[in-house]
Amino acid sequence: MASEIPRRRILIVGAGAAGMAAAFTFSQHPDKFEVRVYERSSQPGGMATSFPIDRTKYGADYINDGVQGASPVFHNTFAMFDKLGFKSSEVDMQVSFGRDAETEFWSNVFPSRVIDQYKKDIKRFGRVLKIIKVLEPIFALISVSTMLRMFGFSKDFGDVIVFPLVALFFGTGNQTPFISSAILERVFMDPNMRLFEYSPESFLASVPKMRAFPRLSYIYNTWKEFVESESRGSVKVITNREVIRIKRLSDAKNASDSVEVWSRATKGTNVDQEVVDPGEEEKEVFDDMILCVDADSALKILGDDAGWLERKILGNVKYLWDVTVTHSDQDYMEKYYRVAYDPSLESQVGRDSPEKQERFKFAKENFRPLYFIRSHPEDKKKIEMSFDLSVYQPQFDGESPFGPDGKPVIGPLLSEAPNAESSSKDVSTDKKRVYQTIFLDHAPESSKLWSKGDINQDEIILEKWWKQQSHRWQHYAGTVPWMGLINGRRHTYFAGAWTVLNMHEIAIVSGFGAAYQLGASYPFTNNPECKRLFALCLAANHMSRMRKDDRAGFWS
Template sequence: MLRVFSGMSAALAFSQHPDRFEVKLYERSANLGGMATSEAIDSAKYGASYVNDGVQGGSPAFANTFAIFEKLGFQGSEVGFQISFGRDSQEEFWSNVFPSEVIDKFGPDIKKFGKVLKIIKSMEPVFAFIPVSKMLPMFGFSQDFGERIVYPLVALFFGTGNQTPYISSAILERVFMDPSMKLFEYSSSSFLASIPEMRAFPRLSLVYEAWKKEVEEKSNGSVSIVTCREVTQVKRTRKSVTVWSRKTRGTNNDQEVEGPGTEMMEEFDQLILAVDADAALNILNQDASWMEKRVLGNVKYLWDITITHNDLDYMKKYYCLEYDPSLRSKKRLEERDEEALKQFDFAEKNFRPLYYVRSYPSDKTKIEMSFDLTNYQPQFKGESAYGPGGSGRHNERDESPSEDTHSDRKVPKDEYPPLSDHVFQTIFLDKHGSEELWTRDDIAKDKVILEKWWKQQSHRWQHYAGTVPWMMWINGRNRTHYAGAWTILNMHEIAVVSGFAAAYRLGAEYPFKDSEECKRLFTLYLGASHGVRMRSGDRQGLFK
């Protein structure tokens, strides 16, 4: 039986083969899920007893993520992806909900941008190494177009702060045109085509509890998941991988977990490092090969802080929260543009942004972002924490408190709480590069609900030159595979697929091989990050 040290999606794949694999997964914190966490809030004050924190939702194109949710008895909730860029002035505001003066101003640039995306797609290997800041002047785009339109949008996609100008142009093209990654449809007249569908995630703490139970039950004990345990070092030889680990101190459901403990040594046949690149290097330490040091060491991380709050004054000061007819495109009104008139009418009744993005006045390449969690997350409208139609089949409903399943305020589907009761989340990006611009102190202290620091991967072009194409040369070497969104692009879907790919390389079945939607990204990832194709029995078509 093959002994493997693994991550969550890899563990799910291994659990299908209890007779072939003996797997251990160690999680340093008390809760599974990494950035995908849930936090308790005051239900009497805010109308819901929790928020998902760190990961809010995803595109319906995230087929593997939603396939796992469905397998576990959860569903995503459909929500319109409305965005408000800039403050409420005709010189700054634009949105994907209705056309504004800013969109009219950049009409020629917007029309040309669609042609440029096609050029980038046709020459993707070249543009992978060209940052957005170089691509824009290369095609004659104005600096103002970059600062008003492109940089805020890129920051929204990737949360990149002052790294935004250095994003690979090829990755920008992918989020518009790749069926497995795209968030928006491009429009030659409004830049973003209408309001795409997003899916807000169910309560993530329950998802990962159910995920753990699914793995343990299906594997019949051959897969073991242990929280509050940290891997301190590994030693690899031609025959085995030795892993040293120890208990960590943490909390689980507000109960302190005992630790730290003495170090323990175990031996495995294979290792999957489902951790950030810098953490992988720390664990490998002197055991890292020259290539591993080069590839993993090239990944750059930034420190961000998210402040979850209820400060409506702050939000109104820096963003456009409500529909204002004075912000409408005068040109479209004068022309009686039929499509625009429909959009204006819709916005008057339904303008409820999920995302807010603004540039700092002193440096428009640097960005701040906020969410309206009340508009985004369905528990604020009384929806089940399992999602619409979700059963939560691995969760014990009879033993769970009411806040695990429903919010305390039952708001009719078409009604929303007043803005004064909304829960917002503001993200201040890149501590070491932008902290002097932050307006963090403007948020009233008595309105702060949560504060949390995050380590965010930078998607600078160097990542696609020095890490992504070289992953296939370290994956599978020295009895080690790597998993995590950082291997390609910081998306929940990539993180999930990366674990499946590592398990697949070690002989496990891909759980969703009968779904063409799921398999598309998995196949692409397997080729890009591992340099291999699916096994012949799993491929279809003329060239199998």
């Protein structure tokens, strides 16, 4: 009788979207892998966190404070949620850009007077998108600000229209002028990322549908229990444990006991993302390791063991620190944004056309923006963003934390959640709206413009710092094309949204990809919509195709 092949011991560092996706992928093979996931904080989920609030005061008993929702084309995200028994909620993506009626305000809900000023630029923009699509490899290395100058767009068109839009969708913040032009094209034309429909008349043609997430803390806790159960104990997600450093012992592909790991217990992390009360270091040995942390943290863990290529590729990723203030200060919002419809904002050019009259009528009855964006008057390339969580998140309308018709696959959570019908019965009619304002980049040249001090301290619910990746064009020149040169080398894999683009969907797919390269099965092979992006990310992150049995053609 042949001897039993020993299971490979895998360490996943980080239990965010990428780490949990990798853990789920391994859980399908309890006889092949023994997996440990170490997470330094007290909860899985990474940036996808929830926070409790007073339901009688605000109209709901929690908020999702790090990730709000996603485009409907995030197929892997929603397939994973479905598998866990959670459903997203449909919401109209209304956006309010700027405040001043003459120089700033525009919206995708109705055409404004500001849009009238940029008619020529808007028409030219559609032609430029087609050029960028054809020459994408070249424009991937050209920043948006440079591209706008190349094609003769006015400076104000970039400051008022283009930069705020891209910052909104990709979370690029104050780095938007420096991001790759290829990202801008994909906002409108990529089937896996497209959200907005371009209009040569009003720039944005419609109010797209978004999907608001159910309670993220419930999703990720269910995810943890699910992978541990499905794997029959071969996968364990261990929170409150931080990996400090590693040493790789072998370069041989199938070698065992190849990675020495030093880790320590913690008491979680605080709102500044710092570890609380770390314990003594302990040493373990694994066969392979997946680092599902940001590039900075990966380099810190690798330490002196990092190779030249790893230092070059990971060190090229730039990070910024932002702070979110969740609050109920209505005066602040009305001072800096347009939160309500005003007929004086309407476009004056061709305003009597049936199409425009229909959009004006719709706005008068239904203007409820989810997103608010404004440029700082002193430097219009620098912006501030806010969300109306009371509109965006479905629990404020009494929806179940599992989402419509959601039922978690792991039972205990069912007894924890309020009934959807009764969840709003004890809410006062004068409940306060809950907003979240993001102040971008704590560097002095940006933070000196912040209006954070104008928010009434008595209205602040939560203040939290976040480490955010920059999408500058250098990221697509010095990191993304070269990830395949370091992934899988020396028994080390890297996963996370930063490997391509800062999106929950990319994070999940990158986690699937790392586990797939170690021999696990891609979980959604029979779903062509999921599989399309997975194949693209596998090529980008690992310079690899799907295995022959998993693809219909040469690539997928």
